Amino acid sequence: MIGIGSDHGGFELKQEILALLKENGFEYKDFGCYDESSIDYPDVAKPVAKAVLDGTIGKGILICGTGIGISITANKFKGIRCALCSDHFSAVATREHNDANILALGGRNIGPEVAKDIVMAFLTTEFSNDERHKRRINKIEN
Numbered sequence: 560m561i562g563i564g565s566d567h568g569g570f571e572l573k574q575e576i577l578a579l580l581k582e583n584g585f586e587y588k589d590f591g592c593y594d595e596s597s598i599d600y601p602d603v604a605k606p607v608a609k610a611v612l613d614g615t616i617g618k619g620i621l622i623c624g625t626g627i628g629i630s631i632t633a634n635k636f637k638g639i640r641c642a643l644c645s646d647h648f649s650a651v652a653t654r655e656h657n658d659a660n661i662l663a664l665g666g667r668n669i670g671p672e673v674a675k676d677i678v679m680a681f682l683t684t685e686f687s688n689d690e691r692h693k694r695r696i697n698k699i700e701n
């Protein structure tokens with residue numbers, strides 16, 4: 560199950576990503592927002608981060624205007640590894656190396672096609688399970 564959430568700055572891109580998830584048969588839960596009224600991104604980052612931590616969802620996608628505020632917030636939760644990506648390579652690398660469990664995107668700084676490519680790369684790339692990457696992740700957690 561994928562959890563997805565945005566503030567107003569990411570709302571339009573979230574609609575595109577929801578369609579992508581649907582087209583590709585991913586089960587998802589939409590944590591809002593549900594229109595373009597102004598909201599505070601921490602109010603969406605928190606329930607998505609908590610859902611990852613309690614196992615309700617396997618991975619999360621968070622979108623704000625830049626992706627910055629919402630990723631900073633998500634990374635305040637111990638056990639969350641939220642990666643703000645604006646390119647394909649980073650999306651693959653953060654799954655293989657960091658075992659990132661949340662992807663953050665900016666709705667105002669990348670186009671929808673680039674964003675969709677990043678989402679697919681993030682969702683279809685497995686963690687490498689390499690010992691050196693596990694060691695580094697353990698150091699983050701500790």
Ligand code: RB5
Binds near residue numbers: 567568600627628629
């Ligand atoms: C909202 O205007 C904007 O500040 C927010 O979406 C995000 O870009 C914050 O990092």
